[in-house]
Amino acid sequence: MIEKNELILAIETSCDETAAAVVQDGTKLLSNVVATQMDIHQKFGGVVPEVASRHHIEQMTVVLEQAVTEANVTMEDIDAVAVTEGPGLVGALLVGVNAAKALAYAHGKPVIGVHHIAGHIYANRLEKEFEFPLLSLVVSGGHTELIYMEEHGEYEIIGETRDDAAGEAYDKVAKALSLPYPGGPQIDRLAQEGKDTYNFPRSYLEEGSYDFSFSGLKTAVINKLHHLRQKGEEIDVENVATSFQESVIDVLVDKTYDAAKDYGVKQLIVAGGVSANKTLRARMEQRFAETDVELAIPPLYLCTDNAAMIGAAASVEYHKQNYASLNLNANPGLMM
Amino acid sequence: MNVLAIDTSNQPMSVAILKDSQLAAELTVNVKRNHSIQLMPAVDYIFNQANLTPKDLNLIAVSEGPGSYTGLRIGMTTAKTMAWTLNIPVVAISSLEMLAANLTYHNSYVCPFFDARRGNVFTGLYQAQNGQIANVKDDLNTSMESWLEQLQNIDETVHFISSTNHQFDELIKEKLGAQANIIQHSMNLPRASMLAHLALEREPTPVHALKPQYHRMVEAEAKWLEQNQSR
Ligand SMILES: [Zn+2]
Numbered sequence: 186m187i188e189k190n191e192l193i194l195a196i197e198t199s200c201d202e203t204a205a206a207v208v209q210d211g212t213k214l215l216s217n218v219v220a221t222q223m224d225i226h227q228k229f230g231g232v233v234p235e236v237a238s239r240h241h242i243e244q245m246t247v248v249l250e251q252a253v254t255e256a257n258v259t260m261e262d263i264d265a266v267a268v269t270e271g272p273g274l275v276g277a278l279l280v281g282v283n284a285a286k287a288l289a290y291a292h293g294k295p296v297i298g299v300h301h302i303a304g305h306i307y308a309n310r311l312e313k314e315f316e317f318p319l320l321s322l323v324v325s326g327g328h329t330e331l332i333y334m335e336e337h338g339e340y341e342i343i344g345e346t347r348d349d350a351a352g353e354a355y356d357k358v359a360k361a362l363s364l365p366y367p368g369g370p371q372i373d374r375l376a377q378e379g380k381d382t383y384n385f386p387r388s389y390l391e392e393g394s395y396d397f398s399f400s401g402l403k404t405a406v407i408n409k410l411h412h413l414r415q416k417g418e419e420i421d422v423e424n425v426a427t428s429f430q431e432s433v434i435d436v437l438v439d440k441t442y443d444a445a446k447d448y449g450v451k452q453l454i455v456a457g458g459v460s461a462n463k464t465l466r467a468r469m470e471q472r473f474a475e476t477d478v479e480l481a482i483p484p485l486y487l488c489t490d491n492a493a494m495i496g497a498a499a500s501v502e503y504h505k506q507n508y509a510s511l512n513l514n515a516n517p518g519l520m521m
Numbered sequence: 522m523n524v525l526a527i528d529t530s531n532q533p534m535s536v537a538i539l540k541d542s543q544l545a546a547e548l549t550v551n552v553k554r555n556h557s558i559q560l561m562p563a564v565d566y567i568f569n570q571a572n573l574t575p576k577d578l579n580l581i582a583v584s585e586g587p588g589s590y591t592g593l594r595i596g597m598t599t600a601k602t603m604a605w606t607l608n609i610p611v612v613a614i615s616s617l618e619m620l621a622a623n624l625t626y627h628n629s630y631v632c633p634f635f636d637a638r639r640g641n642v643f644t645g646l647y648q649a650q651n652g653q654i655a656n657v658k659d660d661l662n663t664s665m666e667s668w669l670e671q672l673q674n675i676d677e678t679v680h681f682i683s684s685t686n687h688q689f690d691e692l693i694k695e696k697l698g699a700q701a702n703i704i705q706h707s708m709n710l711p712r713a714s715m716l717a718h719l720a721l722e723r724e725p726t727p728v729h730a731l732k733p734q735y736h737r738m739v740e741a742e743a744k745w746l747e748q749n750q751s752r
Binding site: 228229233235236238239242243245246247249250260275276279280282283284286287288290291292293511512513514515 | 557558560561562564565574575576590591594595597598599600601606607728729733735740741742745
């Protein structure tokens, strides 16, 4: 027998990764299996929800089997089943939610519904214990949020995007530059080679606001490209990538820095798919090096969607016995 | 044999438990509601009625489609995951065949169908004989009009059975006249117990390979194939 408080089997299917993991006490990862559909959606230039749902159902038990085998546990050892309840693609979420309920019901275990963003934040706890109060910047294809936490399981959104998510702006600009899907990593790579010559706008919104807005920037880039093409001028793709990325990162870093200072936090967690961005990581490290705020960015494999993060977030709910009932449903627009 | 059977392929939801191969509990609900919310509470209810627990199961039966994509995935994810975790076999059966099985003792042709929008249906042709139901024409997605024209070649009565709606009643009568008999009242609703009985006679599907039979490609995939073949 392992010395433990609890073992959670977690499932995540909110977008295009079918994932299952076994997490011990919310901090220790015993297995973390992710079946990605990246190459399947690549040819469509983005995630096609119905295609994603069809793949989830084909992968679900394969991924579950691998997760329990690698963790070397049986369902009898598991104390609860956790699953991403939302937000996400409804058809994709439904596969995970119904698999979780079937597992839990078959073995008489509780099931815990988890908010996807809580998962992204809690990915960090698999690496480093939280220090409260903390601030988390969650940046991904669907999210750009600043979340303040005074204790486990208590989330206060102090800033969020008013239009496009940062990752969404990356994907749209990449598309305008005819870069392959997914665009984020492509732009980050090109941006390493270029200079900030196009001076795109930085959208700070009104004084004191921690909200974000990236659609103006996205439009500025697309208009600029259109203009250059019309005049038959050469487009320096690297410089466009750098100029765009600098604008995004300046705003992300500045706002996060201000919020961290204003709220007097001890720890800053950068989470979500975009936290894989090299430049964002480097710039955050630079800015927070001189402060008392401890910067925590999870390793790459925990930044992108995975089930271990869902298991980590569920641990807190497990101790509160915050269980879902058998009528748990997928909730694509779930609030935090 | 203790069997759990699940059908969520269309608006009606039906779940049943056979205890020692006899129907112990069955619940069919025909309201417009989300199967993801209804299914597990319904399964729990029939387990309680049958005085069984999931660990007592020997087999799971599930309708594999055609039907609503989302509905199919809810039922099949539940059936598949439960079968995997309980380490018991799972049998997938056509949701059209399950419906046709309502008329097992009619000794005639049975045409089950579901609305597939824009004048199309998911359908197939079955024959009931001596308490058995046999597939005559494979399940497919087709225009109802051309399907009915094919059925004109059969010289016998065809029983039409559909749980979805009656929007095709006029067309059926127009094309087949007295040859057609449209099943009414509650006989046109799926019964998971029929699914369970059919499953007792069938080979299980390897659990990881189990997936819904949609009988229609995703539009984005169809488009992609078209573009890449014409090049
Ligand atoms: Zn995510």
